[in-house]
Amino acid sequence: MGETIVTRKTNTALIALLGTILMGISTWALVTIIELQTMVAMMSQELMSLDKVIGRIYAHIDRMSK
Numbered sequence: 001m002g003e004t005i006v007t008r009k010t011n012t013a014l015i016a017l018l019g020t021i022l023m024g025i026s027t028w029a030l031v032t033i034i035e036l037q038t039m040v041a042m043m044s045q046e047l048m049s050l051d052k053v054i055g056r057i058y059a060h061i062d063r064m065s066k
């Protein structure tokens with residue numbers, strides 16, 4: 001009878017520990033995904049800005065060549 005109680009306490013502690021570990025890993029994964037999304041959005045914005053600059057340069061060269 002006493003061994004069963006110790007085993008239950010041990011199992012409860014292990015389940016709590018595993019739950020904590022899984023919560024930490026899932027939180028880290030969520031933060032990492034959000035950071036990646038932010039970086040992709042920033043890079044996309046930079047590329048669009050660069051595209052505008054290149055378009056202006058081509059338009060200026062086109063005007064000068066006429």
